[in-house]
Amino acid sequence: MTDAQSISDHWGKGDVFSKLLDTMKLAGIDPHSLTVEQLAPVDHFHARGFPATVELADALPIKKGDTLLDIGSGLGGPARYLSKRFNCNVDGVDITASFVDAANKLSALVGMDEAVKCQHGDGQKLPFNDQAFDGGYTQHVTMNVPDREVFFAEAYRVLKPGAFFALTEHGLGEVGEPHHPVPWSADGSGAYLMRPADTVAALVKAGFTDIEVTDTGDKYLQGYHQAIETAEKGKAPIFGVHILLGGQAPQIVRNAARNIAERRTHPVQIICFKPK
Numbered sequence: 001m002t003d004a005q006s007i008s009d010h011w012g013k014g015d016v017f018s019k020l021l022d023t024m025k026l027a028g029i030d031p032h033s034l035t036v037e038q039l040a041p042v043d044h045f046h047a048r049g050f051p052a053t054v055e056l057a058d059a060l061p062i063k064k065g066d067t068l069l070d071i072g073s074g075l076g077g078p079a080r081y082l083s084k085r086f087n088c089n090v091d092g093v094d095i096t097a098s099f100v101d102a103a104n105k106l107s108a109l110v111g112m113d114e115a116v117k118c119q120h121g122d123g124q125k126l127p128f129n130d131q132a133f134d135g136g137y138t139q140h141v142t143m144n145v146p147d148r149e150v151f152f153a154e155a156y157r158v159l160k161p162g163a164f165f166a167l168t169e170h171g172l173g174e175v176g177e178p179h180h181p182v183p184w185s186a187d188g189s190g191a192y193l194m195r196p197a198d199t200v201a202a203l204v205k206a207g208f209t210d211i212e213v214t215d216t217g218d219k220y221l222q223g224y225h226q227a228i229e230t231a232e233k234g235k236a237p238i239f240g241v242h243i244l245l246g247g248q249a250p251q252i253v254r255n256a257a258r259n260i261a262e263r264r265t266h267p268v269q270i271i272c273f274k275p276k
């Protein structure tokens, strides 16, 4: 099996869209009157979920009418949020076919399939022309990317001069050797964590400038602890990310928190620019 296939198998088990629909119904959500807000507990599939997308969006210079690129677009939650908030178009690309299928069907259900379009592909070989986008972002994707230099060079290629590029990820911590399973890997396979300083060096090598790195570990830790507490009280939402994480969800969330606390991972948000 190729690395791409095993990474995609890790994320998108089975018919993801049907699983989402079935769980929506269990949660009393009518798919025919679905809103972007109702999807938010599931389709912002990264640490801290929706609030983290909002904070990233607050920090980005997005303008009405922009065309953005979401690399590793997952179920399309961040793309739909940005499109709706800034009145812009977003193209998504993701290596997991069942996520792309679900993303496009969810966009159709909320009437956003013109503004947000996702397609199957690898961030290391983007299916877009040079200088096509006003900005790009990749949230919690690069942990699975073996060749960060190629990935960043591709992002650079498809961005217009002056465009922003934003990235959130679990970098490798000073102590290293994360406990598994974690959201991006069951046992360490398909995981390519890099120390934040090395990620910055790879961005510089690709040509990006004005690189701003923010530590997000404390906020993630708070978010994970909150999720653990809610689950322990039996109050986890029916329509939540456990649908995507599977049966090991409680252990995955505990490990994600423990890895940050033990400095095995080092989560960061990075914003940079392609020079004008």
Ligand SMILES: C[S@@+](CC[C@H](N)C(=O)[O-])C[C@H]1O[C@@H](n2cnc3c(N)ncnc32)[C@H](O)[C@@H]1O
Binding pocket: 007, 008, 011, 043, 044, 045, 046, 071, 072, 073, 074, 075, 076, 077, 078, 093, 094, 095, 096, 099, 121, 122, 123, 124, 138, 139, 140, 141, 144, 145, 183
């Ligand atoms: C944690 S999910 C994040 C999804 C989305 N960015 C979000 O924040 O809701 C990680 C995503 O990265 C995708 N992915 C991993 N490696 C990729 C690659 N090389 N190219 C494109 N997508 C990739 C996975 O398929 C998965 O959808």
